[in-house]
Amino acid sequence: MSEVRTKAxxxxxxxxAMNRLTTEQKNHxxxxxxxxxxxxxxxxxxxxxxxxxxxxxxxxxESLLDRxxxxxxxxxxxxxxxxxxxxxPDPVGLLLESFERPNGLxxxxxxxxxxxxxxxxxxxxxxxxxxxxxxxxxxxxxxxxGGSAALETNRKIVEVLxxxxxxxxxxxxxxxxxxxxxxxxxxxxxxLNGLLDVVIPRGGASLIRNVVDNATVPVIxxxxxxxxxxxxxxxxxxxxxxxxxxxxxxxxxxxxxxxTLLVHESxxxxxxxxxxxxFLKSDVQLHxxxxxxxxxxxxxxxxxxxxxxxxxxxxxxxRVVHDLDEALSHIAQFGTMHSECIVTxxxxxxxxxxxxxxxxxxxxxxxxxxxxxxxxGFGAEIGISTQKLHARGPxxxxxxxxxxxxxxxxxQIRG
Amino acid sequence: MSEVRTKAxxxxxxxxAMNRLTTEQKNHxxxxxxxxxxxxxxxxxxxxxxxxxxxxxxxxxESLLDRxxxxxxxxxxxxxxxxxxxxxPDPVGLLLESFERPNGLxxxxxxxxxxxxxxxxxxxxxxxxxxxxxxxxxxxxxxxxGGSAALETNRKIVEVLxxxxxxxxxxxxxxxxxxxxxxxxxxxxxxLNGLLDVVIPRGGASLIRNVVDNATVPVIxxxxxxxxxxxxxxxxxxxxxxxxxxxxxxxxxxxxxxxTLLVHESxxxxxxxxxxxxFLKSDVQLHxxxxxxxxxxxxxxxxxxxxxxxxxxxxxxxRVVHDLDEALSHIAQFGTMHSECIVTxxxxxxxxxxxxxxxxxxxxxxxxxxxxxxxxGFGAEIGISTQKLHARGPxxxxxxxxxxxxxxxxxQIRG
Numbered sequence: 001m002s003e004v005r006t007k008a009x010x011x012x013x014x015x016x017a018m019n020r021l022t023t024e025q026k027n028h029x030x031x032x033x034x035x036x037x038x039x040x041x042x043x044x045x046x047x048x049x050x051x052x053x054x055x056x057x058x059x060x061x062e063s064l065l066d067r068x069x070x071x072x073x074x075x076x077x078x079x080x081x082x083x084x085x086x087x088x089p090d091p092v093g094l095l096l097e098s099f100e101r102p103n104g105l106x107x108x109x110x111x112x113x114x115x116x117x118x119x120x121x122x123x124x125x126x127x128x129x130x131x132x133x134x135x136x137x138x139x140x141x142x143x144x145x146g147g148s149a150a151l152e153t154n155r156k157i158v159e160v161l162x163x164x165x166x167x168x169x170x171x172x173x174x175x176x177x178x179x180x181x182x183x184x185x186x187x188x189x190x191x192l193n194g195l196l197d198v199v200i201p202r203g204g205a206s207l208i209r210n211v212v213d214n215a216t217v218p219v220i221x222x223x224x225x226x227x228x229x230x231x232x233x234x235x236x237x238x239x240x241x242x243x244x245x246x247x248x249x250x251x252x253x254x255x256x257x258x259x260t261l262l263v264h265e266s267x268x269x270x271x272x273x274x275x276x277x278x279f280l281k282s283d284v285q286l287h288x289x290x291x292x293x294x295x296x297x298x299x300x301x302x303x304x305x306x307x308x309x310x311x312x313x314x315x316x317x318x319r320v321v322h323d324l325d326e327a328l329s330h331i332a333q334f335g336t337m338h339s340e341c342i343v344t345x346x347x348x349x350x351x352x353x354x355x356x357x358x359x360x361x362x363x364x365x366x367x368x369x370x371x372x373x374x375x376x377g378f379g380a381e382i383g384i385s386t387q388k389l390h391a392r393g394p395x396x397x398x399x400x401x402x403x404x405x406x407x408x409x410x411x412q413i414r415g
Numbered sequence: 416m417s418e419v420r421t422k423a424x425x426x427x428x429x430x431x432a433m434n435r436l437t438t439e440q441k442n443h444x445x446x447x448x449x450x451x452x453x454x455x456x457x458x459x460x461x462x463x464x465x466x467x468x469x470x471x472x473x474x475x476x477e478s479l480l481d482r483x484x485x486x487x488x489x490x491x492x493x494x495x496x497x498x499x500x501x502x503x504p505d506p507v508g509l510l511l512e513s514f515e516r517p518n519g520l521x522x523x524x525x526x527x528x529x530x531x532x533x534x535x536x537x538x539x540x541x542x543x544x545x546x547x548x549x550x551x552x553x554x555x556x557x558x559x560x561g562g563s564a565a566l567e568t569n570r571k572i573v574e575v576l577x578x579x580x581x582x583x584x585x586x587x588x589x590x591x592x593x594x595x596x597x598x599x600x601x602x603x604x605x606x607l608n609g610l611l612d613v614v615i616p617r618g619g620a621s622l623i624r625n626v627v628d629n630a631t632v633p634v635i636x637x638x639x640x641x642x643x644x645x646x647x648x649x650x651x652x653x654x655x656x657x658x659x660x661x662x663x664x665x666x667x668x669x670x671x672x673x674x675t676l677l678v679h680e681s682x683x684x685x686x687x688x689x690x691x692x693x694f695l696k697s698d699v700q701l702h703x704x705x706x707x708x709x710x711x712x713x714x715x716x717x718x719x720x721x722x723x724x725x726x727x728x729x730x731x732x733x734r735v736v737h738d739l740d741e742a743l744s745h746i747a748q749f750g751t752m753h754s755e756c757i758v759t760x761x762x763x764x765x766x767x768x769x770x771x772x773x774x775x776x777x778x779x780x781x782x783x784x785x786x787x788x789x790x791x792g793f794g795a796e797i798g799i800s801t802q803k804l805h806a807r808g809p810x811x812x813x814x815x816x817x818x819x820x821x822x823x824x825x826x827q828i829r830g
Contacts, residue, residue: 016747016771101792107779114803115773194628197803212608216628218636218804239826332431352819356431358530366520366824375818375829377516380682388529388612388817389633390805402803405791406769409781411654413661414790 004143004188007176007196010139011116014173018139019113021169023090026137029168033136034082036164037157041075047072047156048125055149067124070148072126082133088379091398092139106408111401113139115197118189118213122147122203128154132161132175134382138400141174143196145189147203148181155179190215197402201224202383205310220390220399222383225338226310227368230262230327230353232344237271239365240343241278246367247341249282253312255372255384256339257393260307262327268295268320276318284314293321309336324349331357338386339368360386360393419558419603422591423610426531426556429588433554435529436584438505441552444583445501448551449494451579452544452572454683456490460570463540470564482539485567493541497548503794506813507554521823526816528554530612533604535626537562537618543569547576547590549797554817556589558611560604562618563596570594605630612817617798619727635805635814637798640670640753641725642783645677645742645768647759651685654780655758656693661782662756664697668727670799671754671786674723677742683710683735690734699729706735722749737766746772753801754783775801775808 001009023080035043050071055065064117070078090183097109117140119131128146146154158177165172178185190211198218201211205224212221224289229247231240263272268291276286276296286292287306288299302317321327331340341363342353350364361371371394373381378396385391391399416424452459463485463632470480515819532555534546543561550557554679561569573592580587593600605614605626613633616626620639627636644662646655662673665702678687683706691701691711701707701719702713722745736742739757746755756778757768765779776786786809788796793811800806 015773019771019773056541070540101790105785112773210636213631218634218802220804221633236806236826242826242828250829355509356434358430358434358527360820361820361822363822366822366827367829369829370520370822370827371820375516376522377514387633389635392818402772403807405776405786405808407776407778407781407785409779411651411657412785413657414665414782414784 002188003180004178004185004196005192007178007194008116008118008143008189010173010266011143011176012195014141014171015113015115017171018141018174021139021277022323025169026090026139029136029165029170030082030086030133032164032168033133033161033212033361034079034399036160037075037079037082040160041072044075044153044156045070045072050152051150054152059133060149063200064149068153070125070153074126078129081126081130085133085137085380088137088397090137091401092106092152096403099227103412104410105412108408110404110406111398112404116141116143116195116400117400118145118192118196118199118217120145120186120189120199120201120203120207122207123149125150125153125157127202128157129161130176131382132158133170134380134400136174136395138397140400141176143178143189145178145186151179153180157222174244181361187214188209190217193217193219200383219287220282220383220395221387222385223255223256224310224336224386225384226259226308226334226336227256227341227345228260228262228327228331228335229258229341229368230324230331231264231267231348231357232324232342232346233264233266233344235267235343236345238243241275242272243341243343243365243367244275245282248279248284248316249314250367250369254369255310257312258316258368259309259311260330260334262318262319262321262330264327265291265320265322269293272296272318272320279316284313284316287317288318290371294316310336324352328353328356333358336386337388338384339363339371341366341368418595419593419600420607420610422529422593423533423558423604423607425588426558426591427610429556429586430528430530432586433556433589433677436554436662440553440584440665441505441816442501444551444585445497445548445577445626447574447583449497451575452490452494452497455575456487459490459568459571459575460487462567463630465567466565466590467777469564469567475564479538479564483568485540485568489541493544494657495543496545500548500552500795503552503812505552506816509825511818518827520827523821523823525819525821526813527819529815529817531556531558531610533558533560533607533611533614533632535560535604535614535616535618535622537622538564540568540572542617543592544576546710546797547573548813549795549815551585551589551752553812555815556591558591558604558613559570560593560601566594566596588650601625602629605632608632615798624689634809635798635800636802637800638670639751640672640799641674641723641749641751642671642754642756643675643677643746644673644756644758644783645736645739645746646677646679646766647739647757647761648681649760650679650682650724650758651760655682655686656690658756658758658780658782659770660693660697662784663694663699663731664729665782665784667729669706669784670725671783672727673783674724674726675734675745676738677734677745677751679742680706680735687733687735689713694731697729700730702730702732704734707733725751743768743771750774753799753800754778754786756781756783765828775799
């Protein structure tokens with residue numbers, strides 16, 4: 001049997017035992033895992049150095065190497081993340097509904113683990129620990145398939161965590177990691193119907209596209225975010241400028257950052273010059289529609305391809321629109337149903353925008369950067385769903401559960 | 416543009432208008448649709464006769480032709496189904512959660528339509544009307560792709576319904592039907608990412624397999640049911656016999672019917688002969704394990720392939736097991752996570768079974784035939800989900816909704 005199938009089978013075989021654990025048993029294991037990471041930090045940092053060295057030889061960019069790098073303080077942060085999961089309520093085993101039918105059948109709807117979760121991700125090794133902790137807390141088993149750039153680090157982390165689990169009631173087989181860095185191991189995971197209950201991809205657009213296009217197992221699509229901010233005619237300048245600037249510049253590399261700024265023509269006449277200047281001074285490259293270019297000569301001409309690009313970088317499209325309707329149709333055409341914002345003092349327009357924009361998170365007068373499990377107060381985040389099934393937007397622990405109906409009878413049969 | 420893409424695009428273009436409708440507007444349209452079906456019943460029956468004639472020429476079985484056949488009374492029943500949807504609560508626009516963050520952001524989680532739903536189904540034309548009604552009530556638009564055996568009937572029904580919608584506030588384009596009976600039209604639907612928000616297949620195992628294997632759009636898998644009844648040592652004979660008999664014989668063709676009966680060895684010694692006799696007298700063909708064959712010589716030897724088959728027919732596997740654990744592992748190996756039952760007087764075993772069996776519906780002392788939206792009191796059913804994402808088990812109206820976060824700020828930006 002291949003590595004992928006072998007490990008997925010082990011994960012599935014551990015699922016029943018996971019579903020029998022108490023909250024206390026799971027929380028104890030999370031604490032043991034956190035302690036083990038810090039106790040073994042020297043070995044983890046050694047393994048990480050090997051990844052960094054490999055990466056440098058392959059010419060990996062310094063910014064990516066920085067994201068890959070672990071040190072004592074980052075490991076402490078990662079361990080602290082596990083400990084925070086302990087404090088979160090256990091979402092499994094909750095009685096969600098209960099009702100009695102006229103024939104006397106008692107029906108209960110209970111939250112249960114999803115079962116076996118496949119995580120396919122890139123780069124940062126903290127995802128390895130986060131995913132392990134979130135899946136364990138929700139009674140799931142997990143098959144991790146991280147990127148090759150962090151292979152040594154992930155391998156050592158998983159070794160430390162599995163070894164820590166040996167001393168707990170959580171079966172070590174609940175945590176599996178695919179070491180085969182070949183793309184074919186991903187493709188194999190995507191077809192493991194009957195072994196994996198869901199696959200969650202986390203990473204760049206091409207990783208997610210590959211998963212969505214090729215998976216036959218259920219997928220929770222995450223991440224791709226072409227987010228817009230629409231500044232309406234009536235917007236307060238300072239508020240609009242701060243929100244737009246924050247949405248683009250505070251952390252351009254993430255999915256809830258703004259890619260396109262839509263500006264009402266009246267607002268543009270009065271303020272676009274000054275607003276564009278603020279972006280230019282922060283080295284944001286501007287692409288604009290023809291009307292933008294009249295006001296901001298530094299802008300390059302924006303194409304439809306630009307509007308359809310998730311830059312994740314210091315690049316911004318600006319488009320002047322005639323009214324709310326034009327903004328709504330731009331978003332309907334180019335948005336990815338992630339996070340969209342209107343800045344306006346016009347209550348009626350705000351209501352329409354929040355009602356009519358089809359996205360996971362729609363904002364009135366706040367930065368799209370808040371679409372995040374921690375910012376929403378979930379205490380955790382396994383990803384941000386950009387699909388409409390199962391979970392939408394930031395996913396906390398409940399997104400890692402399913403349900404089951406329990407029916408209690410006294411011999412009822414159907415007539 | 417192909418028929419499929421053209422109609423999906425029209426459905427998507429109608430989605431925003433659907434999302435603006437009030438409950439009253441939707442309910443009014445449902446009533447108008449029901450009336451139109453009855454008013455136009457002669458034309459519908461004419462079209463149906465053409466399908467029946469075609470089917471008879473092609474040698475379609477009489478039982479299938481019977482399921483296809485519409486008459487006044489069946490059309491009245493279908494129209495009545497639409498009217499019943501009027502009385503159900505509107506699951507869209509509900510405030511599901513709301514909370515305020517320390518920074519003053521107010522977050523609301525609202526139920527919203529899924530958007531555009533693709534229904535791929537076979538045979539009975541009542542699904543055409545049911546799906547149209549359920550999708551309309553939930554503010555969704557729908558692209559229907561029924562089986563070729565009911566093509567003329569479905570075409571006429573959709574024509575009648577779309578024409579009825581012209582007199583209402585519901586856009587007729589919310590209801591689309593693919594007339595191309597070639598399998599390639601299904602394949603095209605399965606790849607319409609960005610146009611279809613979900614595809615729901617309803618039909619036989621091969622239809623569902625094709626959808627799951629080939630869809631790149633999100634899918635809600637329905638239907639396949641290899642359901643078990645486990646009769647424990649302590650089961651009351653009459654109750655066990657009635658439940659098992661009902662689960663197999665009352666309607667063998669459906670997904671919640673039993674395919675395999677698991678019998679505790681002590682119960683088997685005392686009662687299996689009599690119980691098997693009851694099935695044989697109703698012309699149920701029996702396949703059994705070697706121990707079953709000792710008690711029931713009429714049984715054929717059951718293979719693993721038999722245990723893995725959804726017969727949907729008067730055929731039953733019987734397996735004698737040593738204890739609850741052996742029953743649990745049989746179900747884990749061969750079950751499809753649909754509906755599973757234990758008949759027992761032993762409370763501890765009942766609790767273990769209901770906890771440990773991984774299925775949408777787990778029963779203690781009642782027939783698996785109750786896994787059904789109407790039997791659960793949902794007042795409607797779009798299908799029975801056998802996957803763990805989004806919805807599990809019988810799906811009523813709420814399963815056709817997603818959620819959206821609305822966030823109200825006063826200029827908040829992320830630090």
